[in-house]
Amino acid sequence: MENFTAYNPTMLHFGKNVTDKLGETASQYGKTALLIFGNGSVIENGYYDTIKNQLKKANIKIAEYSGIRPNPHIEDVDKASELCRKENVNLIVALGGGSVIDSAKAVSVCAPENLKVWDVVKGKSKPTKSLPLIAVLTLAATGTEMNPFAVVQNPETSEKIGFGGPLMYPKHSFLDPQFTYSVPKNYTAYGIVDLIAHSLENFFGYGHAPLSDRFVASIITEAMHYGPLLLSDLTNYDYRANILWQSTCALNGTTLHGRAGGDWGVHDLGHSLSVLFDTPHGATLSVAYIAWFKWLKTKDNKRLADLSKLLFNTENTDVLIEKFESFFKSIECPVRLAEVGIEIDKKQMIFDTFTKNNVTGTMYKMNEADRMFLLENMYSL
Ligand code: NZQ
Ligand code: ZN
Secondary structure, three states: OOOOOOOOOOEEEEOOOHHHHHHHHHOOOOOEEEEEEOOOHHHHOOHHHHHHHHHHHOOOEEEEEOOOOOOOEHHHHHHHHHHHHHOOOOEEEEEEOHHHHHHHHHHHHHOOOOOOHHHHHOOOOOOOOOOOEEEEEOOOOOOHHHOOEEEEEEOOOOEEEEEEOHHHOOOEEEEOHHHHOOOOHHHHHHHHHHHHHHHHHHHOOOOOOHHHHHHHHHHHHHHHHHHHHHHOOOOOHHHHHHHHHHHHHHOOOOOOOOOOOOOOHHHHHHHHHHHHHOOOHHHHHHHHHHHHHHHHHHHOHHHHHHHHHHHHOOOOHHHHHHHHHHHHHHOOOOOOHHHHOOOHHHHHHHHHHHHHOOOOOOOOOOOHHHHHHHHHHHHOO
8 A cells, every 4th residue: 555645634624505505614714705616507596695795694795707617727716816816805605516616726826926827737836825625515516625636727728737735625515416406417527437437537646555446446347326316316415415516525535545646647638639629528528438438448457356356356358348438328428529520530639638738647658659559549440
């Protein structure tokens, strides 16, 4: 087992109507809040009014930044940081999915010292303080609600990069499964893929950590059980609650303790696809994982067999690949690039972006030939 530090300071409030205490909680941190959200789903579905009323009841002044896009852009982070400085904001309330919460985390470390987010991402600026962040999650997928990471894209350089540090943990996260009822079927399914992918990235990291292996297998087993149930009954509280809690646990440290870090090669492949084609994050992962499993079979079939044994009680890794492929198909997630509209004429451009972005993975390093193998399998050539 590798050395590790277990630290997670986010206070998580989970369940029906937990946001009833958001105003009171927020008032401990500041008097002027930045309320940051996406493209309107939170207004349509009433969550915006609920949260705004909470802040008003607690006499908190509100500055608003809306329009955060899926696969969030650095331009919005810099503009929202500017707004924080202009309005003397001392607290951030993020209302939305991973893109909104990630943007809010980035703002929280950029605003206090007037830093440009891309300089922080690239390590040219090192934040030393952050504004307190309260997250209200509306989509089960990323685990950002209880971790210190954010992912942003720079469309000018075609890069989408994750970064983070202890300053970026939310102080509080409010998770009411009812806030996820309105997530459409496709994004619900992408979220299920994403939580499975986080479990897998950690499983394939460096180090022998059998308890973490079993946590991974349990989360994936639960997701494969509850995912299809939820997709046939989108407003079932228990199904929503189970998927939501699984997504938090997949990337809040639970699946990593005892390992030196996850692999994250599949996420890197996926981020390049998102930045090129604006493909939803989860949809990139269901395509990339099937190809990656086929590649890993040639590199370390033994480790793949460990997973197969835990999940499906067989060391036959072809069975594992078949089971994942049919599961992703059963929840209507893509397993080949053509299914997300990425045709063969884009092959060279994707390959060049993988190379430019140095998509390598951590535990299982990919070279140019490996990336071509993966790409061809994503096309099924
Ligand atoms: O923009 P709005 O109107 O809010 O609509 C969003 C968006 O169109 C909609 N949505 C969210 N909650 C909803 C809802 N629609 C109806 N009802 C609701 N309750 O869903 C769409 C997608 O939202 P987004 O926030 O982009 O989805 P997700 O939560 O999957 O976040 C994806 C982003 O998180 C990053 C990804 O790379 C991607 O940029 N990740 C962050 C991680 C982290 N911080 O730890 C780890 C992950 O691996 C991931 O990379
Ligand atoms: Zn992810």
